[in-house]
Amino acid sequence: MHEAVKILVRGRVQGVGFRPFVFRLAQETGLKGTVQNNMDGVRIVWEGSPETIRSAMKRLVSERPRLSRIDEVTYERAETAGLTDFTILESDRDGKSSLVIPVDSAVCGDCLHEMRDPGNFRYRYPFINCTQCGPRYSIIDALPYDRPYTSMKDFPMCGKCGEEYRDPHNRRHHAQPIACDACGPHVSLIEMDGTVLGQRDEAVRLAVRSLESGMIMAIKGIGGYHLACDAANRASVEKLRQRKNRPERPLAIMAASVDAAKRIAVMSDREESLLRSPEAPIVLLEKSAAYARTLPEALAPGIRTIGVMLPYTPLHHLLFDDGKFSYLVMTSANPSGLPILYEDAPARAYLDGIADRILTHNRPILHAIDDSVVRMSERAPFFLRRSRGYVPDPLPARTNVDGVVALGGQMKNTFALGRRRQIFIGPHLGDLSAVESVEHYEKTLSHLMKWMGIEVKTVAVDMHPFYSTRSVAEKMNKPVVPVQHHHAHLASCMEENKLEGPVFGVILDGTGYGEDGNIWGFEVLYGDASGYRRLAHLRYTPLPGGDRAVLEPWRNAAGMLIGLLGERGRRLAGRLFPDKESSIAVISRMVSMKLNSPLAGTCGRLFDAVSAILGICTESTYDGEAAIRLSEHLGPGNVNAPPYPFVVTEKSGLKELDFKPMIEQITDERLKGVPPEPLIRRFHETIISACCSLVESIAEENPGFGHRVVLSGGSMNNPFLSLRLSESLEARGFSVYTHHLLPSGDGGLCLGQLMIAAAKSGV
Amino acid sequence: MERKVTLACGDGGELAHKLIQQVFVSAFQNQDASRFDSAFLSLESGKIAVTTDSFVVNPLFFPGGNIGKIAVAGTVNDLSVAGSIPLYLTAGFIIEEGFPLEDLRKIVRSLAEEASAAGVRIVAGDTKVVEKGGADGLYINTTGIGVQRAEHAIRPGEMQEGDDVIISGTVGDHGIAILAARGELGLMTDLQSDCTPLNHMIDKVLESGAHVRMMRDPTRGGVATTLVEIAEDFGAAIEISETALPIRNEVMGACDILGFDPLYLANEGKVILIVARNDRQRVLDVLRAFPEGRNAAVIGHITGMGEGRLLLETPLGSRRRLRRLSGMMLPRIC
Ligand SMILES: [Fe+3]
Ligand SMILES: [Mg+2]
Ligand SMILES: [Zn+2]
Ligand SMILES: [Zn+2]
Incomplete structure (x- = not known):
C-alpha cells in the first residue's frame, strides 16, 4: 500500500545543504518523489509506504543538517503518481x-x-x-x-x-x-610596528606564548578584531581595561570547552546547547560558586553573570589546544562609541597603544559583524544582541512588506529590510552618535539592499527629531513614515508572535520620544501595527541636563525627588548625595525654571534613579549600568515581597501612575540604613503590581479589548522583571507574549517600525 | 528732574526734550547731528554696509557690561566681520515707564563710551516710553553704517580644503555670565561677559595681509550654529576638535552642572576666522597682541569642499555631527 504526502519545511532550510540531505534520506529509505526550494521553504513530495514516510519525516527533523533550523513542518496527503525515482528539482523562483x-x-x-x-x-x-x-x-x-x-x-x-x-x-x-x-x-603574528614575528603555525604557537605571558593580543576573527588576554590573569585583565578605558563594563570570555565553562558558571542543558550551537553566541551565565577561585572579579565586577562563548573559529581552538589557559577575554576591538574594527589598516592604527601584538590573517573581512549575546530565560532564548550567526537570516512576514525599509533607533541600532514576505534584520550596529558609525551604517544598509535587490518604497524612522537615522532617511528620497518609539516596540513583539488585531502592550523602556514632546518609556498601549492608543503612563519627572542625567543617575534621582517632592525632595537629594549638594541647589532651580530639564516618565530612568538613591550606581560608565547593577542584587528564587504603595489617577482616558510614595519610602529607608536587597525586591514587585493593576483595570473598563498582552522595551532585558510580570499577568487571566527572536530593547525596534510603515503605507 | 522715566518723557514735549538733553546729548556730544530730523553723513566712494540689530538682554547690567555696551559691540562687530569699516551708529531706545533714570544714564554713557572707543559716531537716535508692562525695562535698537574695504577684503570664494578655523578667544563666556548674573540659578561665578567691539583687532588682522576667507561673530546659537551656517552657505566640510577649544574653567564647570554644550553658548566679543593655512601664525600673532584676542586658537580646519557639514572630533577620537542650536535638548540615550 503506497501513499503520497506533500511536505513544506520552513525555517533556515536554504543554502545549508537541505536538499542533498532530503535526497540522501530518500535514497536510504527508498522513498520516491521530489524536493524543491521555493519562496516559502523546501517542498518535498514523498511516495512510499506510510510507515517509511512517517519514519523519514521524523528523521527530517532529528537528522537535519547542522546549519539548518526548522521552524515548521506542514504536510498534506496527495494523490500517488507512481513515481519511480527521487529527484532534486530546480528552484521555482527567479x-x-x-x-x-x-x-x-x-x-x-x-x-x-x-x-x-x-x-x-x-x-x-x-x-x-x-x-x-x-x-x-x-x-x-x-x-x-x-x-x-x-x-x-x-x-x-x-x-x-x-x-x-x-x-x-x-x-x-x-x-x-x-x-x-x-x-x-594564513595567519601572521605581528608587532605593533609591523614587524612580523612569525607566520603560519609558528605564529599560532608564538601567540599562545604571548597570551600565556600576560600580553594583550588583538586577534582577527570572523567579523572583526577581538582584544584578548588570559582571563585568569588579573593583571592582564586590569591592563586591558585601563588601555581600553573601560573601567567597569563586563568583559565576555571564551572558554576552552563546555567543561571549562561549567567550572565557572552554572549551566542548564538548554544553555549548553546554545553555547554549542553553530551560531556560537555569547551566552550570559550565572557565575558558579567556584568562579571566584578561578577567575578575577575584574571581568564582570558587581555582576552575578558572566558572558561566555566557546571557540568558534579553528584558530580559536588552536589557541586553546595547548592547554596553556582555559579562558580568554574576548572583547570586540572598537574605539569607544565606534563600530567594531574589521579592516586591517584602521585596526592597526587604533590598536597601537592598546594591544601588544596582533594575530592577524590575510583573508579579508568584507562585512563586520559582532558577536551575538543571548541569555536563556526560563522560557526561551532572550536576545540581547542578534548579530553573528543569526544575521542575515530572514524572518517570515505574514503580509507582503516589499520595499519597506526601517532604519531602527539611535542606540543598539539594527535596521530591517522588507522583501516580499521576508524581513531581513541587519547586524548590530550600536550607537549612531558618531559620524563614523553613521557612515558604517549607511554602507552596511546599502550593501544589504543591493544584495537583496530591494527597491525602497517607504522608509520608517523613529519620531525623535534628532536621531541620526533622520538624515539617512532624507537622503533616500522616498516617503518617510515617522514611528513613535514605543508603538514600534509593541508592533515588533506582536509580529514576532504573529499576533493579529489590537493587543495590550506593556512597554518598559529607556527613553523614547513621545507624541507630546516629552520622553516616554513606561507605557500601557493598546493597538497593533496600524495604530495605537496610549492608555497609561508613568508620571513625568524632570531630567535636569537631558542626556547628562542619563549618564549621571544621581542627577536623574535628584530631578525625580525634586519633581515629586519639591523643596523636601531637594533636601533629601542633598542628604543622599552630600558631595553634590551645591550642584543639586542649581539643579533644583533648573527644574523650577524648566531650563534644559525635559520631562520624562520612563522605566529605565526610574531604575537609574533608584539605583542612585540606594548608592549602587551614581555615575554610569556603560550603557544601562545603573539598572543592571541594581537588579544584580536580586538573588535567585521568588521571595515574596510586598509592593510599595502607588497611586493611579486618570484624566480624559489616560491613566497616570505615580510612584511618589515609593520613591519617598525608598529614600527614607535608605537614609535610615536599611539594607538594599529587600528594598530592591519590593521595588521590582511594585512595578509588576502597578503594571498588572493598570492592564487589569483597563481591561475591565473595556470588555472588548481582550486579554492578550505583549511585553517589550529595554527594561524587559531584566530577567526577573519580565518573568515575574509575565507570571503575574497570566495569573490574572492574560495571555502574555515576549520577544524570543529579536532583542526586547532597541535592537528589535526596526521590526516594529517596518510593520507599522507597511500598515500605514498599505504596501 | 524726576528720578524715574515717566510716560510724559516720551510725548515729544518739554519733559522729553529735557530727557534727551540731559541724558543723551550730554553723553553723545554730537550737537551738529541732533539739530535736524536726519543726519547727513559723508562717506568715501564705494559700497556702503548697513546692519541693524535689536538688543533685549536680561539682566540689563551684568559683569563685563550692560545692554548699552552690547548694543554697540553687536552692531559694530556685525559690520566688521562682514569686511567693512564701521563709521556711524544710530540708537533707538524703548523704555518702560518707571525705569530708573540713573540706570538709563549709565547705559547711555556706556553706549557712548564704547562707540567712541570703537571709533564710530552716533549720528541719530530715538526714544519711546511705553506703559509699565509694555516692555521689560529697556530695549535698544542700533543701526550701523560702514564702508566696504577697498583693500584687504575678505574672499569667501577662495575658501578651500586645508584652511584653518580660528577663534579669537574663549568660548561661551557671555552665555554663562548672563545666566549667572540673573541669579535665579544660584551659579557661583565671577565670570565676565566678553562683550566688546572687535573692529580694531579685525582691522589689524586684515591689514596684516593674511588671506581671510570668512569671518563671523558667534553670538546667539554659539560657535556651533555659526560654523554650521558657514559650512552650509559655502558647502564646506568643517571639522573642529573638542580639545582645541579654548574654554574657561568657570564655563566648563557651569556647563557640567547644567548639561549645556559650550559650543552653543552666546559670545559677544569673539570672532571666528577662516584663514589660509599659511597665514595661521600671522593671524594668531595679531589677535594675541590684543587683550580680547589673548586666548585666540586654531580650533579646526576645512576638510573638503562640497557637502557642507560641521563635525566635532571628541577626545575619544570619534566624530560627531553638529547641528544648529535647537529649542529642545532631548535626550537620545535609550
Ligand atoms: Fe527603546
Ligand atoms: Mg547681530
Ligand atoms: Zn566543517
Ligand atoms: Zn588547498
Whole structure:
C-alpha cells in the first residue's frame, strides 16, 4: 500500500545543504518523489509506504543538517503518481530575490577532528571549513554565493582542495571558502610596528606564548578584531581595561570547552546547547560558586553573570589546544562609541597603544559583524544582541512588506529590510552618535539592499527629531513614515508572535520620544501595527541636563525627588548625595525654571534613579549600568515581597501612575540604613503590581479589548522583571507574549517600525 | 528732574526734550547731528554696509557690561566681520515707564563710551516710553553704517580644503555670565561677559595681509550654529576638535552642572576666522597682541569642499555631527 504526502519545511532550510540531505534520506529509505526550494521553504513530495514516510519525516527533523533550523513542518496527503525515482528539482523562483545569504557558522566537529589529526593534510590549519561550517556573510562580496564573489577569490584552490570541491559525495562539495595550508589564507603574528614575528603555525604557537605571558593580543576573527588576554590573569585583565578605558563594563570570555565553562558558571542543558550551537553566541551565565577561585572579579565586577562563548573559529581552538589557559577575554576591538574594527589598516592604527601584538590573517573581512549575546530565560532564548550567526537570516512576514525599509533607533541600532514576505534584520550596529558609525551604517544598509535587490518604497524612522537615522532617511528620497518609539516596540513583539488585531502592550523602556514632546518609556498601549492608543503612563519627572542625567543617575534621582517632592525632595537629594549638594541647589532651580530639564516618565530612568538613591550606581560608565547593577542584587528564587504603595489617577482616558510614595519610602529607608536587597525586591514587585493593576483595570473598563498582552522595551532585558510580570499577568487571566527572536530593547525596534510603515503605507 | 522715566518723557514735549538733553546729548556730544530730523553723513566712494540689530538682554547690567555696551559691540562687530569699516551708529531706545533714570544714564554713557572707543559716531537716535508692562525695562535698537574695504577684503570664494578655523578667544563666556548674573540659578561665578567691539583687532588682522576667507561673530546659537551656517552657505566640510577649544574653567564647570554644550553658548566679543593655512601664525600673532584676542586658537580646519557639514572630533577620537542650536535638548540615550 503506497501513499503520497506533500511536505513544506520552513525555517533556515536554504543554502545549508537541505536538499542533498532530503535526497540522501530518500535514497536510504527508498522513498520516491521530489524536493524543491521555493519562496516559502523546501517542498518535498514523498511516495512510499506510510510507515517509511512517517519514519523519514521524523528523521527530517532529528537528522537535519547542522546549519539548518526548522521552524515548521506542514504536510498534506496527495494523490500517488507512481513515481519511480527521487529527484532534486530546480528552484521555482527567479532572479535575485530568490537568493539567500548564508550565515557565519562555528567550525563543525568533523572539521575540528581533521584539524587535530596529524595525518590529515589540514592538520592545524586555522581556516579549515566545509559546507556545514565556516565564514559566510562576513566574506561575501556579491551574490550568488560563489567563491569568485567572496574574499577567497585571491586564493586559487590547489588540486586536493579542488577535488573535494567538485566531488558531489564529499562533505566539501561546493564549500566556497575551502582551503588548505598550500592554497589558502594564513595567519601572521605581528608587532605593533609591523614587524612580523612569525607566520603560519609558528605564529599560532608564538601567540599562545604571548597570551600565556600576560600580553594583550588583538586577534582577527570572523567579523572583526577581538582584544584578548588570559582571563585568569588579573593583571592582564586590569591592563586591558585601563588601555581600553573601560573601567567597569563586563568583559565576555571564551572558554576552552563546555567543561571549562561549567567550572565557572552554572549551566542548564538548554544553555549548553546554545553555547554549542553553530551560531556560537555569547551566552550570559550565572557565575558558579567556584568562579571566584578561578577567575578575577575584574571581568564582570558587581555582576552575578558572566558572558561566555566557546571557540568558534579553528584558530580559536588552536589557541586553546595547548592547554596553556582555559579562558580568554574576548572583547570586540572598537574605539569607544565606534563600530567594531574589521579592516586591517584602521585596526592597526587604533590598536597601537592598546594591544601588544596582533594575530592577524590575510583573508579579508568584507562585512563586520559582532558577536551575538543571548541569555536563556526560563522560557526561551532572550536576545540581547542578534548579530553573528543569526544575521542575515530572514524572518517570515505574514503580509507582503516589499520595499519597506526601517532604519531602527539611535542606540543598539539594527535596521530591517522588507522583501516580499521576508524581513531581513541587519547586524548590530550600536550607537549612531558618531559620524563614523553613521557612515558604517549607511554602507552596511546599502550593501544589504543591493544584495537583496530591494527597491525602497517607504522608509520608517523613529519620531525623535534628532536621531541620526533622520538624515539617512532624507537622503533616500522616498516617503518617510515617522514611528513613535514605543508603538514600534509593541508592533515588533506582536509580529514576532504573529499576533493579529489590537493587543495590550506593556512597554518598559529607556527613553523614547513621545507624541507630546516629552520622553516616554513606561507605557500601557493598546493597538497593533496600524495604530495605537496610549492608555497609561508613568508620571513625568524632570531630567535636569537631558542626556547628562542619563549618564549621571544621581542627577536623574535628584530631578525625580525634586519633581515629586519639591523643596523636601531637594533636601533629601542633598542628604543622599552630600558631595553634590551645591550642584543639586542649581539643579533644583533648573527644574523650577524648566531650563534644559525635559520631562520624562520612563522605566529605565526610574531604575537609574533608584539605583542612585540606594548608592549602587551614581555615575554610569556603560550603557544601562545603573539598572543592571541594581537588579544584580536580586538573588535567585521568588521571595515574596510586598509592593510599595502607588497611586493611579486618570484624566480624559489616560491613566497616570505615580510612584511618589515609593520613591519617598525608598529614600527614607535608605537614609535610615536599611539594607538594599529587600528594598530592591519590593521595588521590582511594585512595578509588576502597578503594571498588572493598570492592564487589569483597563481591561475591565473595556470588555472588548481582550486579554492578550505583549511585553517589550529595554527594561524587559531584566530577567526577573519580565518573568515575574509575565507570571503575574497570566495569573490574572492574560495571555502574555515576549520577544524570543529579536532583542526586547532597541535592537528589535526596526521590526516594529517596518510593520507599522507597511500598515500605514498599505504596501 | 524726576528720578524715574515717566510716560510724559516720551510725548515729544518739554519733559522729553529735557530727557534727551540731559541724558543723551550730554553723553553723545554730537550737537551738529541732533539739530535736524536726519543726519547727513559723508562717506568715501564705494559700497556702503548697513546692519541693524535689536538688543533685549536680561539682566540689563551684568559683569563685563550692560545692554548699552552690547548694543554697540553687536552692531559694530556685525559690520566688521562682514569686511567693512564701521563709521556711524544710530540708537533707538524703548523704555518702560518707571525705569530708573540713573540706570538709563549709565547705559547711555556706556553706549557712548564704547562707540567712541570703537571709533564710530552716533549720528541719530530715538526714544519711546511705553506703559509699565509694555516692555521689560529697556530695549535698544542700533543701526550701523560702514564702508566696504577697498583693500584687504575678505574672499569667501577662495575658501578651500586645508584652511584653518580660528577663534579669537574663549568660548561661551557671555552665555554663562548672563545666566549667572540673573541669579535665579544660584551659579557661583565671577565670570565676565566678553562683550566688546572687535573692529580694531579685525582691522589689524586684515591689514596684516593674511588671506581671510570668512569671518563671523558667534553670538546667539554659539560657535556651533555659526560654523554650521558657514559650512552650509559655502558647502564646506568643517571639522573642529573638542580639545582645541579654548574654554574657561568657570564655563566648563557651569556647563557640567547644567548639561549645556559650550559650543552653543552666546559670545559677544569673539570672532571666528577662516584663514589660509599659511597665514595661521600671522593671524594668531595679531589677535594675541590684543587683550580680547589673548586666548585666540586654531580650533579646526576645512576638510573638503562640497557637502557642507560641521563635525566635532571628541577626545575619544570619534566624530560627531553638529547641528544648529535647537529649542529642545532631548535626550537620545535609550
Ligand atoms: Fe527603546
Ligand atoms: Mg547681530
Ligand atoms: Zn566543517
Ligand atoms: Zn588547498
